[in-house]
Amino acid sequence: MSELLLKRKKKLVILDGSSNHYIESIIDKIFKKMPLGMTKYQIQNFVLNKVDYPTPDSRYWQAKFELWSRIMKLYGLQFDYEETCAKIFYYDAKIKKDEDDPAEEARKQLYRVKKARAEFSKVMIKKNAEDTLREIRVFCETIKEIEPLMKHSKDEKESQEDGFWEAKRKQHPDVFKQRYDQ
Numbered sequence: 278m279s280e281l282l283l284k285r286k287k288k289l290v291i292l293d294g295s296s297n298h299y300i301e302s303i304i305d306k307i308f309k310k311m312p313l314g315m316t317k318y319q320i321q322n323f324v325l326n327k328v329d330y331p332t333p334d335s336r337y338w339q340a341k342f343e344l345w346s347r348i349m350k351l352y353g354l355q356f357d358y359e360e361t362c363a364k365i366f367y368y369d370a371k372i373k374k375d376e377d378d379p380a381e382e383a384r385k386q387l388y389r390v391k392k393a394r395a396e397f398s399k400v401m402i403k404k405n406a407e408d409t410l411r412e413i414r415v416f417c418e419t420i421k422e423i424e425p426l427m428k429h430s431k432d433e434k435e436s437q438e439d440g441f442w443e444a445k446r447k448q449h450p451d452v453f454k455q456r457y458d459q
């Protein structure tokens with residue numbers, strides 16, 4: 278991704294030369310390795326925390342839900358990527374059109390900008406997809422780690438609900454009293 282930003286022929290015209298060098302150094306040194314998704318630690322300690330999901334069964338089912346949402350995100354990114362590739366193809370066709378009309382030249386310039394934006398989007402979509410895939414792998418690993426600890430069926434969520442809510446009630450009696458009058 279950073280290669281795409283750094284190899285652009287045009288600098289950021291909204292910035293002066295020294296600012297462009299500063300931005301290039303940030304892209305080259307920091308942004309290259311910056312993950313867009315959550316780390317394994319964040320997933321296991323914040324998304325699947327033991328306060329909100331006090332039983333292994335509840336963490337298992339939440340992990341499956343999170344896994345499903347990441348898979349759906351990945352499919353959405355795939356459609357975004359395909360649409361972006363089609364836009365690039367379209368913009369290329371519009372740019373290659375031969376006419377000497379000044380208005381046509383202005384449209385070509387607009388298509389060049391749209392194409393550059395689409396190429397940038399394509400790279401960002403790929404980066405996002407790679408990080409989403411990494412999160413999917415972490416959720417799959419976590420599910421495998423939790424399965425042996427489960428007390429109820431891993432095929433039927435309903436079987437664990439009473440244990441999950443009872444554990445939450447014990448952890449947060451004031452919340453349950455306030456919200457549910459229990």
